[in-house]
Amino acid sequence: MSQQHYDVLIIGAGLSGIGTACHLSRDCPDKHFAILERRNRIGGTWDLFRYPGIRSDSDMFSFGFNFRPWNGFKVLADGESIRQYISDTAAEYGVSERIQFGIDLQQANWDSQRQCWELRGEQDGRPVRYSCDVLISCTGYYDYHQGYLPEFPGxxxxxxxxxxxxxxxxxxxxxxxxxxxxxxxxxxxxxxxxxxxxxxxxxxxxxxxxxxxxxxxxxKISAVLKKFLPEGLVYRMARKRNIKLHRWIFKAxxxxxxxxxxxxxxxxxxxxxxxxxxxxxxxxxxxxxxxxxxxxxxxxxxxxxxxxxxxxxxxxxxxxxxxxxxxxxxxxxxxxxxxATGLKVQVLGGMTLKVDNQAVEINRRLTYKGVLMEGVPNMGWVFGYTNAAWTLKADLSADYLCRLLNHMRREQQAVFMPVDREGCKEHESVMAALKSGYVQRADHLLPRQGTRYPWRLMNDYERDRKILLESPIDDGILNFYPRPKKRMPIAQEAASEAEGVTD
CATH class of the missing domain: 3.50.50.60 (FAD/NAD(P)-binding domain)
Structure with a gap:
C-alpha cells in the first residue's frame, strides 16, 4: 500500500474546500497540495441535495467567493447553478486536477516525531494512505450519509x-x-x-x-448600474452593500x-x-x-x-x-x-482525529480565531458563519491559513499549535448563539467557546476581517516549532514500515 505525501491536504471539495484550494493556488504557489473528496463529484452540499427548488438561503453576492464574484443578478441561486459556479471556479484556478474522488477517510493521526499527519481511509474498498505537513478540514458540519429523522409514531x-x-x-x-x-x-x-x-x-x-x-x-439595482458602470465594479459594490445590509439587520x-x-x-x-x-x-x-x-x-x-x-x-x-x-x-x-426535519451534525466528516495515537476529544477543545484547534498541531478548520453567508468566514479562514503558511516559510518554522495557557474554556459550543434544534442536538459533538478572543467566536465579519487579514501571526498564543535538523524522508519512512501495521 503506497503512501502519498503532500505539503497540504484539504478534506472536502465543496464550497469551502474549493475556495481554500484556490487561495492556496494564488497565495502559496510553492505548496504541493491535494483535495480528498468522499463523493464522486465536486460541489459538496450543492451536489448532495437534489430536491425540487433547492437554492441558497444567502444572497449570492455575499455567498460567492471574494476572489471570484458571483456574476448574475439572481439573489438566491438554484443548487445546480451554485454547483456549476464552484466547478467553474476550480477549473479557472487550476485546482480541478488536484481533486481525488471517492476517498473515504477514517483516521488522521499527527506523528510528533515525524512532524506530519498520517491519514488512512478507503477508495473503492481498497485501503489508502496519505501523509501531509498541514491538514485542512473543509467538511462542513453535517452528516452527508443521512439527515436527522425523529421517531414518528405509526x-x-x-x-x-x-x-x-x-x-x-x-x-x-x-x-x-x-x-x-x-x-x-x-x-x-x-x-x-x-x-x-x-x-x-x-x-x-x-x-x-x-x-x-x-x-x-x-x-434590479445592480442590473441597472451594469448599463453605466464596469461589470466588476457593479458586483463588488453589490457584495459590499449586501454584507453591510445583513450585518445591520443582525445587529438591529x-x-x-x-x-x-x-x-x-x-x-x-x-x-x-x-x-x-x-x-x-x-x-x-x-x-x-x-x-x-x-x-x-x-x-x-x-x-x-x-x-x-x-x-x-x-x-x-x-x-x-x-x-x-x-x-x-x-x-x-x-x-x-x-x-424536512433537519440535519444530523457530524464533525470532520466522521473521521477520527488523533495526536500521537491519542484520540482528540473535539468537544473538549477550543478553536483559535475560529480557524485552528487548541492543542492540535498543523491543522486548519474552515468553518463558515452561521449568522451570515457561510463563505464570508470560509474565505477569511483560507486567507489567514495562507498568511500563516507564508509566515512559517519565511521564519523557517515547521509546526504551529495554539495553546490555551489561561484556562479560557467555557461550557457552550461554538454554535451556541443559535437555538436551532440541530445545534442543540449536536452540542456534545462541537468544540467549546472560550471566555475571550481568540478562543471565542465573534461572528462579526468586519472585526474578523481586520484580525485575520491584518493582525500579526505571531501573537504569543500560537506556538511555533522548527523542523529537526535530521528528518527521515517521508518516502523512506513509509517504505520502512511493514504493510498492515496498526496503531
Whole structure:
C-alpha cells in the first residue's frame, strides 16, 4: 500500500474546500497540495441535495467567493447553478486536477516525531494512505450519509411514500399528489412552493413557526448600474452593500428585537393579504435566535394565497394509513410525506482525529480565531458563519491559513499549535448563539467557546476581517516549532514500515 505525501491536504471539495484550494493556488504557489473528496463529484452540499427548488438561503453576492464574484443578478441561486459556479471556479484556478474522488477517510493521526499527519481511509474498498505537513478540514458540519429523522409514531402503517430531502429520488413523480412537508426551516420553505407547482396540494406541517423573510428574486439595482458602470465594479459594490445590509439587520435584531420582529411580521401579513392566520408565522423566540428563512419574491406566500399550499402548526399524534393525525384531532391526507426535519451534525466528516495515537476529544477543545484547534498541531478548520453567508468566514479562514503558511516559510518554522495557557474554556459550543434544534442536538459533538478572543467566536465579519487579514501571526498564543535538523524522508519512512501495521 503506497503512501502519498503532500505539503497540504484539504478534506472536502465543496464550497469551502474549493475556495481554500484556490487561495492556496494564488497565495502559496510553492505548496504541493491535494483535495480528498468522499463523493464522486465536486460541489459538496450543492451536489448532495437534489430536491425540487433547492437554492441558497444567502444572497449570492455575499455567498460567492471574494476572489471570484458571483456574476448574475439572481439573489438566491438554484443548487445546480451554485454547483456549476464552484466547478467553474476550480477549473479557472487550476485546482480541478488536484481533486481525488471517492476517498473515504477514517483516521488522521499527527506523528510528533515525524512532524506530519498520517491519514488512512478507503477508495473503492481498497485501503489508502496519505501523509501531509498541514491538514485542512473543509467538511462542513453535517452528516452527508443521512439527515436527522425523529421517531414518528405509526409511521410503519403509512401506505404512502416517505422521503427525506437528503435522499430525494431523481425519478419521483409527484404530479397531482397530496404532499405533507414536515418542517419549517429553509428546506421546508423552499420545497413547499416548488412542489405546489405540480402537486394537488402541499401542506407544511410545523411544530413551531420560523421567521420567513421575502427578498427580491433579482437584484434590479445592480442590473441597472451594469448599463453605466464596469461589470466588476457593479458586483463588488453589490457584495459590499449586501454584507453591510445583513450585518445591520443582525445587529438591529440583537439591539431592538421587538422592533425587528414587528417589521418582519408586518411584511408577512402584507404578503399573505387580509385574513392571514399569523399564528403560523409568529415564532415564540426573537429574530436571529435561529437562522431566518428567505423566500424569493414571497413565493411561499403566493402559493398559500393561491390555495395550492397551506400551513398547519401542530404536533403529530400518529401516522395513519392515509396520512397524519394531529394532536388536535385534525387529519392530513397524504400520498407523500417529506420529512424536512433537519440535519444530523457530524464533525470532520466522521473521521477520527488523533495526536500521537491519542484520540482528540473535539468537544473538549477550543478553536483559535475560529480557524485552528487548541492543542492540535498543523491543522486548519474552515468553518463558515452561521449568522451570515457561510463563505464570508470560509474565505477569511483560507486567507489567514495562507498568511500563516507564508509566515512559517519565511521564519523557517515547521509546526504551529495554539495553546490555551489561561484556562479560557467555557461550557457552550461554538454554535451556541443559535437555538436551532440541530445545534442543540449536536452540542456534545462541537468544540467549546472560550471566555475571550481568540478562543471565542465573534461572528462579526468586519472585526474578523481586520484580525485575520491584518493582525500579526505571531501573537504569543500560537506556538511555533522548527523542523529537526535530521528528518527521515517521508518516502523512506513509509517504505520502512511493514504493510498492515496498526496503531
Amino acid at each position: 409511521i410503519d402503517q403509512f401506505g404512502g411514500q416517505t422521503i427525506h430531502p437528503q435522499q430525494w429520488p431523481e425519478d419521483l413523480d409527484y404530479s397531482g399528489k397530496r404532499i405533507v412537508v414536515i418542517g419549517s426551516g429553509a428546506t421546508a420553505v423552499t420545497l413547499v412552493p416548488a412542489l405546489a407547482e405540480k402537486a394537488a396540494h402541499v401542506t407544511m406541517l410545523q411544530r413551531s413557526p420560523t421567521y420567513v423573510l421575502s427578498v427580491p428574486a433579482q437584484d 435584531a440583537r439591539r431592538w428585537p421587538g422592533f425587528v420582529r414587528r417589521m418582519m411580521l408586518r411584511g408577512v401579513r402584507k404578503a399573505l393579504g387580509n385574513g392571514a392566520d399569523m399564528r403560523h408565522f409568529s415564532p415564540d423566540y426573537q429574530p436571529w435566535d435561529q437562522r431566518l428563512c428567505a423566500v424569493p419574491d414571497g413565493d411561499l406566500f403566493d402559493a398559500i394565497r393561491a390555495g395550492t399550499a397551506s400551513v398547519e402548526t401542530d404536533e403529530i399524534e400518529t401516522f395513519t394509513e392515509d396520512g397524519i393525525r394531529l394532536k388536535s384531532g385534525k387529519e392530513l391526507p397524504a400520498d407523500i410525506v417529506v420529512t
